[in-house]
Amino acid sequence: MQGLAGGLAGGLLGSLLFGGTGHASPGGFGGGGIGLMDIAILGLILYLAYRFFKKRREQNAAAASYYGTPPQADNYEGFSQTGGSYAYGTAHEPVRGYSQLEQGIDQIRRYDPGFDEERFKETVQDLFFRIQAGWMNRSLEGIESILTGEMADFFRREFESMRQRNVINRLENIAIRKVELAEAWQEAGNEYITVLITANLLDYTVDATTREVVEGDKLNPVKFKEFWTFTRDIGAPGWRLSAIDQA
Known part of the structure; x- marks a missing residue:
């Protein structure tokens, strides 16, 4: 006192x-x-x-x-934040946070209980090779059904630009190193999954007439990482490419 x-x-x-x-x-x-x-x-x-x-x-x-106060324990060390959700942890038994990716996958499984992440990765690789082939052919034939309307319009404009310049972008010896799920969510009646693709390939552009290289290198492969986002109607079977972004 x-x-x-x-x-x-x-x-x-x-x-x-x-x-x-x-x-x-x-x-x-x-x-x-x-x-x-x-x-x-x-x-x-x-x-x-x-x-x-x-x-x-x-x-x-x-x-x-x-x-409000956090739950108390003899070995309590505070809280950790993962993906916007909080999880209390202790020094001996840490608790992993419930990430936004896991929340998104759980939402997808509500309408598609059989959804499997590994099988989806295999689907992504198949779509990846099909879309790359369509790009080299400068044609939407065979791939328009696996593109959203916006992506199909984008490809169409790029193909027309290449024809006007009389060039072909060659993508060869493609080797996918890793496919990782990055995001998953539902919005306006659609499901979205973004994957990070790590790959190696030969990327060069040739003159469509002479086949001479006008850009890039046809001998030395390059490594790249890109985010590919796929979408479908909730619970529907087929996925379509909706966006590509550089990592």
Whole structure:
């Protein structure tokens, strides 16, 4: 306690400890030893102090209940954040967060219980090679059904541009190194999955007439990473390419 109450308590305690010598006793308390009035005042001060700290504890408990406190454990070390969802963890048994990707996959399985991530990756690789072949042929024949309308329009414009320039973009010796699921979600009646594709290939452009290389290198492969996003109607069987972005 501080202030006046602290001085009173200090004086009375001094009287008790030092046998009435008056050390640190304001107002003459303890000049001739402790008396009944001294005991009464000391008791009042201790009672007020008890009420004060009890009230503080009740206020702190109420505030903690209102704002919420994390669950307590002997080895609790706080919380970690993964993908926007929080998970409490301990030093001995860490809890992995429930990521947005996992939430998206669970949403897809509600309407397609048989959805399998590994089988989907194989589907992505098949679509990848088909689309690359269509790109080299400068034609939507055989691939338009696996493209969204926006992507089909984009390809169509690129093919027309290559024909006007009389060039062909060659993609050869393609080797997919890894396919990783990056995002999954549902929106406006559609399902979306984005994958990160890591691959090596020969990427060069030739003159359509002379077959001479006008851009790129036909001898040294390049490594690239791209995000490919596929979509379908919720629960529908077929996936279509809706976007390609550089990693």
